[in-house]
Amino acid sequence: PGAVLGVVMVQLYLLLDCVDGEVARWKKQYSLGGVYLDRVGAYLCDAAVLAGFGLRAADLWGPGRIDWLWAFLGTLAALGAILIKAETDLVGVARHQGGLPPVQESAAEPRSSGMALARRAAAALKFHRLILGIEASLLILVLAIGDHIRGDLFLSRLGVAVLAGIALLQTVLHLVSILVSSRLR
Numbered sequence: 001p002g003a004v005l006g007v008v009m010v011q012l013y014l015l016l017d018c019v020d021g022e023v024a025r026w027k028k029q030y031s032l033g034g035v036y037l038d039r040v041g042a043y044l045c046d047a048a049v050l051a052g053f054g055l056r057a058a059d060l061w062g063p064g065r066i067d068w069l070w071a072f073l074g075t076l077a078a079l080g081a082i083l084i085k086a087e088t089d090l091v092g093v094a095r096h097q098g099g100l101p102p103v104q105e106s107a108a109e110p111r112s113s114g115m116a117l118a119r120r121a122a123a124a125l126k127f128h129r130l131i132l133g134i135e136a137s138l139l140i141l142v143l144a145i146g147d148h149i150r151g152d153l154f155l156s157r158l159g160v161a162v163l164a165g166i167a168l169l170q171t172v173l174h175l176v177s178i179l180v181s182s183r184l185r
Helices: 002-027 032-057 068-097 113-125 127-131 133-150 154-180
Strands: none
Touching: 002 032, 002 133, 032 068, 032 133, 032 154, 068 127, 068 154, 127 133, 127 154, 133 154
């Protein structure tokens, strides 16, 4: 039930986020506060899904002993998801504080051919999308159904470990990608 509720809540968030944007465009009402709150909602959604998944894998609501390792790994995945978004947002902050104009899309291209190839490979695999709230909630639902059939939490625990690994790897790779691109120049 928790996984189903998670998917429903993420889909409701997505619907409200889209409707809010369309209404703002229709009424021609834009504000920095709206942009800011949109980013806060995106950060919160991704982090809540991953942290909640860790709590599920820890068996927080089960009859047995709580295994906090899984809650820690879920929190680690949530932190990674937030850091990736922050790394992107901080490019704009750094440029603004350095007196530079907003970054152009072309600046995201790596300057070396090896990094460009690695970036294309990562983009083709799309593994980084698994730590986003929408995709993660659907994966969690599939794993929860599998756990229900198996009668244990093996698949959820495996999923938490994999998502924590992806989040950590992606955080480092994203940081390197920013530093070797022209975004901060």
